[in-house]
Amino acid sequence: MEQELPGPLSGTTVVDLTRVLAGPYCTLLLAELGARVIKVERPPGGDDARSIGPFLDGSSAYFLSLNRGKESIALDLRSAEDRGIFEALLARADVLAENFRPGVLERLGYGWEHLRRRHPSLILASTSGFGQTGPRAARPAYDLVAQAMGGLMSLTGPPGGPPARVGTSIGDLAAGLFTALGVVAALCERHRTGQGCQVDVAMLDCQVALLENAMARFGATGEVPGPLGTRHPSIAPFQAFRAADGELVIAAGNDALFQKLCQVLGRSELADDPRFSSNSERTRHVAELAAALEETLGQAEVAHWLGRLEAAGIPSGPIQDIAQVMRDPQLRERNMVVQMVGSPAGPVAMPGNPIKLSGHLDPSTRPAAPELDADRGRILEELGLSG
Numbered sequence: 001m002e003q004e005l006p007g008p009l010s011g012t013t014v015v016d017l018t019r020v021l022a023g024p025y026c027t028l029l030l031a032e033l034g035a036r037v038i039k040v041e042r043p044p045g046g047d048d049a050r051s052i053g054p055f056l057d058g059s060s061a062y063f064l065s066l067n068r069g070k071e072s073i074a075l076d077l078r079s080a081e082d083r084g085i086f087e088a089l090l091a092r093a094d095v096l097a098e099n100f101r102p103g104v105l106e107r108l109g110y111g112w113e114h115l116r117r118r119h120p121s122l123i124l125a126s127t128s129g130f131g132q133t134g135p136r137a138a139r140p141a142y143d144l145v146a147q148a149m150g151g152l153m154s155l156t157g158p159p160g161g162p163p164a165r166v167g168t169s170i171g172d173l174a175a176g177l178f179t180a181l182g183v184v185a186a187l188c189e190r191h192r193t194g195q196g197c198q199v200d201v202a203m204l205d206c207q208v209a210l211l212e213n214a215m216a217r218f219g220a221t222g223e224v225p226g227p228l229g230t231r232h233p234s235i236a237p238f239q240a241f242r243a244a245d246g247e248l249v250i251a252a253g254n255d256a257l258f259q260k261l262c263q264v265l266g267r268s269e270l271a272d273d274p275r276f277s278s279n280s281e282r283t284r285h286v287a288e289l290a291a292a293l294e295e296t297l298g299q300a301e302v303a304h305w306l307g308r309l310e311a312a313g314i315p316s317g318p319i320q321d322i323a324q325v326m327r328d329p330q331l332r333e334r335n336m337v338v339q340m341v342g343s344p345a346g347p348v349a350m351p352g353n354p355i356k357l358s359g360h361l362d363p364s365t366r367p368a369a370p371e372l373d374a375d376r377g378r379i380l381e382e383l384g385l386s387g
Helices: 022-032 061-067 080-092 112-118 143-149 170-193 203-209 212-221 255-265 268-272 279-284 286-297 302-311 322-327 329-333 376-382
Strands: 013-016 036-041 071-074 095-098 123-128 198-202 238-242 247-251 316-318 337-341 348-351 365-367
Touching: 013 022, 013 080, 022 036, 022 061, 022 095, 022 123, 022 170, 036 080, 061 348, 071 376, 095 170, 112 123, 123 170, 143 170, 143 203, 170 198, 170 203, 198 203, 238 286, 247 302, 255 268, 255 279, 255 286, 255 302, 268 286, 279 286, 302 316, 322 329
Parallel strands: 013 036, 013 095, 036 071, 095 123, 123 198, 337 365
Antiparallel strands: 238 247, 247 316, 337 348
């Protein structure tokens, strides 16, 4: 099967049974790296994401952003004829991606044990809420559930405030990222052994994998971490600060940077203050430190301080909204705002691919997401099943 967007995964064919977010994000990443992704959707409505807003001329912008550059064929896996088409696809595929609840694929007749006998080189990429094993395996989960149960919501928000959801669907997105990494690892292993395997990724597991400092702190101190707003639990100053016309972030992650910061602010006495003499002391007296810094930062505008901080080599930045992010010259130069073209909705701005690989193009445009069943005729012809 031919590949349209060259990349390191060119020649790799992914049959994609996934829907909504975690699975489609995984296969989007694989497509961005060159894989051909054939989206198998259930008729008559297809992927549930097609009905999730906002909408552009009747098309879901949510769906478009996750499924650009893929192909679509509508198959009812309860139909003998459509199962025949699906099995012909599997015979040519390298990867089958799915994000059903555990047990659903087996009931359809395509569980891992069946697949490994029929297609020993096939990789099955399974993304689910709780994984293929364990007492909760059969339970459904959405991003909110994963963030809540995985501890992330207990760490997010202002100190003393209620639990807060992270502003993007990090439960789904992390699972998609880890599944894509698992697929690439499985492809490497197959290159050595000729054998496929099942990649089993759980949204809940992925949230725990992202806990880094929080889990380390609990293990070291026995204290349960809570929300800290923008600040870091063990580095100071490392948070948002108020200036005269807004806020900026400053991350002076070591003693040398802190001393530079004091010089930039004209507050050299802070570097000599015993309360701020080391990172551990600054962390212990973080409220007093923040008050002292904001006393000076509040005397000038954000742009003034950012210019001086950048000139001194101190990590810092503005707090940008999404419109500012999309205009950011650094992100524009890095091609992180691309245009999806060829859709009835017209050109649509979307996030680019953050994985930049020498020797591979990173075009400023991307192919459109497919209409439901749009590629049926061509796919059947390739499979020798047309007519």
